[in-house]
Amino acid sequence: MKLNKDSKKVWIDYFPLTVTAIALIVLGIIFEQKFIKLCPTLISLVVMLLSAHANRFAFLLGGCNSLLYSIGYIMEKLYPSALSAILISFPFQIASFILWSKNQTKDKEVCVKKMNKKTAIITSVLSVASWIIFYFIYERLGTSNLILDNTTFVLGIITTVLSMLRYKEFVYLSAINLIIDTIKWGIITIGNIANITYLIYSFYALYRQIQATYTWETLYKTQNNVTLK
Secondary structure (H helix, E strand, C coil): CCCCHHHHHHHHHHHHHHHHHHHHHHHHHHCCCCHHHHHHHHHHHHHHHHHHCCCCHHHHHHHHHHHHHHHHHHHCCCHHHHHHHHHHHHHHHHHHHHHHHHCECCCCCECCECCCHHHHHHHHHHHHHHHHHHHHHHHHHCCCCHHHHHHHHHHHHHHHHHHHCCECCHHHHHHHHHHHHHHHHHHHHHHCHHHHHHHHHHHHHHHHHHHHHHHHHHHHHHHCCCCCC
């Protein structure tokens, strides 16, 4: 029996959202997690759902939520992530919302672009250079999980900029970033099981990123009259 469009939407979109939200709330109560740390995680479930469908309002909600996230990062001494949330994620997401609103198709879909070879090379060089520079900076700050946190920080910058500029390649870099982020939170959770809420969210975010990858590839092929396989 084939599922209709509404049924698929329930199972693909809302069921994972509901199950994850319930799990996070229950675990938050069990481990007496502070509301200021749990709240932005729950809000992010909705942000990721919107992002999976290339909805520009994900930036508006996500930008404001970044400020809440920064508080939790600071509490865990994840200073690179905290700085990324306050100085990069928040302003860039608001800017992305504005730019996406100005670059839509007649069907109100974001206009998707593809990086050329020059842009790809410049992005790669800047990524490596930034990683080296911030490694030494955050080493002096004494941050925990230096290599993993610094890597997610740099990838966060790159993917945020590429997303804002509507380059479809950002979804693949985001997937890599989320895999590393999941490993990072796995390590942190081993030290403090109460952080399992972040680990669960990392898995949820990776699932949504798979959806986003399909969405962006479909939009690009459709907008550029490429035959879908």
